[in-house]
Amino acid sequence: MTPSPCAAGTATNDTAAPGAQLLGLPRRGPHGSRSAMTCAFRCGNACDMPIPNVSGNEEFHDVVGRAMARRQVLQGGVAAAAVGALALAHGTPAAAAPHRGPRPRPGGSGAGTWPFTPVAPNRADEVTVPDGFTAELLIAWGDPVTRHAPAFDVRRQSAAAARSQFGYNNDYVGLVPHPARKDRALLVVNHEYTDEPLMFPAGTHTPEQVLEVAIANHGMSVVEVQQGRSPGQWSVVNPRSTRYNRRLHDRTVFDVTGPAAGDPRLRTQADPSGRRVLGTFNNCAGGTTPWGTVLSGEENFNQYFDASGDLDPRYAASYARYGISGSGRGWSQVDARFDLTAEPHEPFRFGWVVEVDPTDPHSRPRKHTMLGRFKHEGANVTVARSGHVVAYMGDDERGDYLYRFTSRHTYDPRPSARARRHNMSLLSEGTLWVARLTGDGTADGVHDGTGEWIKLADERRSYVPGMSLADVLIDTRLAADAVSPTRMDRPEDVEVNPVNGRVYAALTNNSNRGSRFPADEPNPVTTSYVRSSLDAPLKPASGNRNGYVLEIEPGRGGHTGTSFTWNLMLVCGDPQAPETWFAGFPKQLVSPISCPDNVAFDRTGNLWISTDGNALGSNDGLFRVPVEGPRRGLVEQFLTVPLGAETCGPFISPDQQSVLVAVQHPGEIDGATFETPASTWPHTHAFPRPGVVVVRRT
Numbered sequence: 062m063t064p065s066p067c068a069a070g071t072a073t074n075d076t077a078a079p080g081a082q083l084l085g086l087p088r089r090g091p092h093g094s095r096s097a098m099t100c101a102f103r104c105g106n107a108c109d110m111p112i113p114n115v116s117g118n119e120e121f122h123d124v125v126g127r128a129m130a131r132r133q134v135l136q137g138g139v140a141a142a143a144v145g146a147l148a149l150a151h152g153t154p155a156a157a158a159p160h161r162g163p164r165p166r167p168g169g170s171g172a173g174t175w176p177f178t179p180v181a182p183n184r185a186d187e188v189t190v191p192d193g194f195t196a197e198l199l200i201a202w203g204d205p206v207t208r209h210a211p212a213f214d215v216r217r218q219s220a221a222a223a224r225s226q227f228g229y230n231n232d233y234v235g236l237v238p239h240p241a242r243k244d245r246a247l248l249v250v251n252h253e254y255t256d257e258p259l260m261f262p263a264g265t266h267t268p269e270q271v272l273e274v275a276i277a278n279h280g281m282s283v284v285e286v287q288q289g290r291s292p293g294q295w296s297v298v299n300p301r302s303t304r305y306n307r308r309l310h311d312r313t314v315f316d317v318t319g320p321a322a323g324d325p326r327l328r329t330q331a332d333p334s335g336r337r338v339l340g341t342f343n344n345c346a347g348g349t350t351p352w353g354t355v356l357s358g359e360e361n362f363n364q365y366f367d368a369s370g371d372l373d374p375r376y377a378a379s380y381a382r383y384g385i386s387g388s389g390r391g392w393s394q395v396d397a398r399f400d401l402t403a404e405p406h407e408p409f410r411f412g413w414v415v416e417v418d419p420t421d422p423h424s425r426p427r428k429h430t431m432l433g434r435f436k437h438e439g440a441n442v443t444v445a446r447s448g449h450v451v452a453y454m455g456d457d458e459r460g461d462y463l464y465r466f467t468s469r470h471t472y473d474p475r476p477s478a479r480a481r482r483h484n485m486s487l488l489s490e491g492t493l494w495v496a497r498l499t500g501d502g503t504a505d506g507v508h509d510g511t512g513e514w515i516k517l518a519d520e521r522r523s524y525v526p527g528m529s530l531a532d533v534l535i536d537t538r539l540a541a542d543a544v545s546p547t548r549m550d551r552p553e554d555v556e557v558n559p560v561n562g563r564v565y566a567a568l569t570n571n572s573n574r575g576s577r578f579p580a581d582e583p584n585p586v587t588t589s590y591v592r593s594s595l596d597a598p599l600k601p602a603s604g605n606r607n608g609y610v611l612e613i614e615p616g617r618g619g620h621t622g623t624s625f626t627w628n629l630m631l632v633c634g635d636p637q638a639p640e641t642w643f644a645g646f647p648k649q650l651v652s653p654i655s656c657p658d659n660v661a662f663d664r665t666g667n668l669w670i671s672t673d674g675n676a677l678g679s680n681d682g683l684f685r686v687p688v689e690g691p692r693r694g695l696v697e698q699f700l701t702v703p704l705g706a707e708t709c710g711p712f713i714s715p716d717q718q719s720v721l722v723a724v725q726h727p728g729e730i731d732g733a734t735f736e737t738p739a740s741t742w743p744h745t746h747a748f749p750r751p752g753v754v755v756v757r758r759t
Contacts, residue, residue: 095674096705096729098256098730102255102729103361103726105361105388107458108459112459112460113381113382113384113460113461119547120460121498121548121549122604122605125500172713172720173663173665173717177191179191179697180652182595182698182701183595183679183701184679184680184704185680185703185704186703186704186742188742189680190699193758194756194757194759196754196755197755198743198753199286199297199754200227200250200297200752201227202226204226206283206300207300208301208303208306210222210226211225211226213226215261215262215746218260218274220274223274223277223278224277224308224311225308227252228252228280229252229255229256229275229279230253230256230278230726231725232252232253232723232725233249233250233347234248234250234710234711234723235250235349235355235712236349237355237420238353244287245286246285246286246288246295247285247286247419248282248283248721249281250284251345252278252279252344253343253725256726257271257275259733259734259749261735263735263736268391268394269394272392272395276395277310277311279341280309280311280313280342280344281308281341281344284306285305292758293714294757295755305419307419309417310340311340311396313339313340315337315338315339315415316336317336317338317410318427318431319488319520320520320530320534321434322335322336323336324535326406326531326535327406327410329398329407338411338428341415341426341428342362342411343365344415345357345359345437345457345553346438346439347439350416350450350484351484353418355416355417355419356415356416356442357415357439358437359412359414359436359437360438362411362436363408364389365411366387366389366393366401366407366408367387367388367389367391368387369402369403373405375405380408382539383436384458385408387402412435412436414428414429414432415427415429418485431491431520432452432454432488432493433454433533433534434537435461435462436456436457436461437456437457438455438456438457438555439454440452440454441556443620445619445621446620448471448472449468449470449621450467450468451465452465453555453557454555455552455566456538457552458551459550460548460571461552462546462547462548462549462552463495463552464493464495465496465514467620468487469492470483470486472487489520491519493518493534494514494515494516495514495515496514496547497545498510498627509627511624511626512547512613512626513625514622514623515544515546517541517544518534523540525540527543549568550608551569551570551608552566552568553566553657554566554567555567559666560662560664560665561689562619562620563613563615564613565610565613565660565668566611567659568605568608568609570605570607570608570674571604571605572589572603572604588604588640589634590602590607590637590638592635593678599637599638602676606655607632607634607676607677608633608655608656609629609631609632610629610631610668610670611630614626629642630688631657631686631694631696633654634653634677636649636653643696644688644694645694646696651697652698653679654682656673656675658672658673658708659673659710659711661710661711664717666688668686668687668688669685669686672708673707673709680702681702681707682701682708683698683700683708685699699720703724703728703740703749704730704739705729705733705739705749706724706725706740707726708722709723709724709725710753719755719757720757724743724751724754727740727749728740728742728748
């Protein structure tokens, strides 16, 4: 996930993050709630760059602004009374009292009904869970994945070793049913990016070796795991005794599918067909399909391309819209395909949704052009009432859009090889849409409205004047700009709740935008409140620093229809802050939450939210929120991750007895190095190691 977009900050020191000069990264100061290291290594300081969407299309905050301002005026007295009742701990609302959870739906059990005392905001270098729960490390950076993987030796890292070991900075987590055993599953994890100053001891590797190892640590891992004797326990199967384990890396061949496959813009010297791509990079979130494959989104791929000379003028508009500047991470020093001057088409081969079949280690993963090319957070699939497959997607950039894909053919639920082959073709033919939202224009005090899906293309033709079908799929951002959708506040994970059928989108934040409303109008959309530390007071900051959770109700036609209604279920932040909203639930009972990133659902339909970039002084965490009944909007913090880390995943296990969370970039705090780490989590070594934990009841 990309770091918090931040207002242009002032550097607090003159030194670059360790390793930044080696990698050609700019010197930056701290940005908002994220460290300069995170801004530099995860997305190449995207938050310092101009917003790439200059279309002038309406922004989401203008759509909801007046309604939120009305709510503030209408309910100001109620909010003030709630704030006065808050109990404070370290300057933040105290954790809510224990409760028995939402009333379970038929068949509900496990994570959805767990009673727990919410975890208080903290700055511990641990995965902190409620009393009665335990967090156990499942796998971490450097652990063996393939049967021939060498033992991890941080001082003797090599690209060859990395291609057989668990990669760096795990993000998406999924469990796919094992094809033969009920007590086992296949764990699928993305490896988004690398932070070289935390990975390499000084003097142990040449600059070229650092780059080679870093490239190889990107990609994905498939790891066979087995259940333990206690409910919720999982452990890794010995790699030497499984045939399913697999590392997808920079030398893995991916097939390109859909109408844009073979287009001249996808052809390179190494691949004149335009149908074979080596590797997948900056993979963020993802989803598991009904037919048992995993979808993974390629996000900040733009930062990996350098330029040894001039850029191809034919692609100036496209490069600019995707943030491709030719100032990358130096990868072209060890792999010439990342030199834009030599290979101007290579960037067009990234930014896709990738599909992997974990049950077939010999299968070739695919990049689906029909789902469009942009900075994919991920893609999550549901089956509509009509039987058609629908994938929801977010473009994780300030001011970019929500998308949807609907398949041309219907899903075949039969458990046969023929049905599975059919289902695995569903994402190659269909229709790509983008969302436009409209406020309701009423004075009911609720920020909500209606929306429509605008057609961009299907597998036969483009619906954008002046653009071909391939143009729409390769330059999806430019195509969307032309049809006037709504610019959003970093739409990240977008998923369908399997219980109530609504769609939930995490809009992480966007501090770099103004407002067309008068300055004297009370408009909380343009102001949010943040803390510099747990003990610091709340202070106003520009824009949307804490994020929203958007709830979408499909209209007539369900998930394949063209209309919907929406509301902001959560306006995140500290309950003391006037702009916050928790679906109407009393503020004094909720946990503070900032920067929602990924979402998941348990069997009872509760929403689980992981955060990235907490602007309230605490470590990031995982939260459970009922979406129905009298407890709708009761945000409760289930765990926090270690210092400098981001909460990724989450994934509720099929038996609902455990929650899997990826702890990404622990210790990524300015000034930290391998020798002077800010975190040593998971405390297996003297340096931090990103990893996946299993949380279960004891």
